[in-house]
Amino acid sequence: MKKFKIFFDIEKEEQWLNAQLQKGYRCTDISGLGMYTFEKTDKRYVIRLDYQDYLSKKKFRDYKGVYEDFGWIYIKGSRLGGIQHWQKEDDGRNEIFSDRQSQSSYYKRLMSYSFGLGIPLLAFSYMLYKDSGLYLTEGLWSMKGSLFWKAFLFETPFALLRSLPAFMVVFFAGSFYKAYRKYSMFKEK
Structure with missing residues (x-):
């Protein structure tokens, strides 16, 4: 399967x-x-x-x-x-992290992973949006009536694709925070 x-x-x-x-x-x-x-x-x-x-x-x-x-x-x-x-x-001994230190190290590596993927995406997002924004069609916002809606609807899927790096930055920031909370929990006790 x-x-x-x-x-x-x-x-x-x-x-x-x-x-x-x-x-x-x-x-x-x-x-x-x-x-x-x-x-x-x-x-x-x-x-x-x-x-x-x-x-x-x-x-x-x-x-x-x-x-x-x-x-x-x-x-x-x-x-x-x-x-x-x-x-x-399954033999009842199914954990690969046997102590608090190894669990703490695991979450620290996950934080590094999230940070390592999030920062380049943040830089890429900044370069992508700083001059042009999401919608690249010339004069889109000055168009009127059905011409505006056709151009807007045509451009929207491409704008969503261009926004994907920014969504990934938010995701990796959340992933970093989640790993940080668990890392802190194992580090404190």
């Missing part, structure tokens, strides 16, 4: 993948374009996601080795950084 799904929130992706596991479908592959491949299984599995920054080949080998020693199967990820997908049979 294949399903197409795009996530911008690592925790929601993990919840969705675990819901598929509860239905009896084990994840076997994840493409970079959001295509998830599942196979039917009778065994109970659990999946966990981790975010890692760039790791050298040796550190990546060590990182994978630690998880594999505890029975985790590596599904998808990259040593260059990003979300790492881990799956194993």
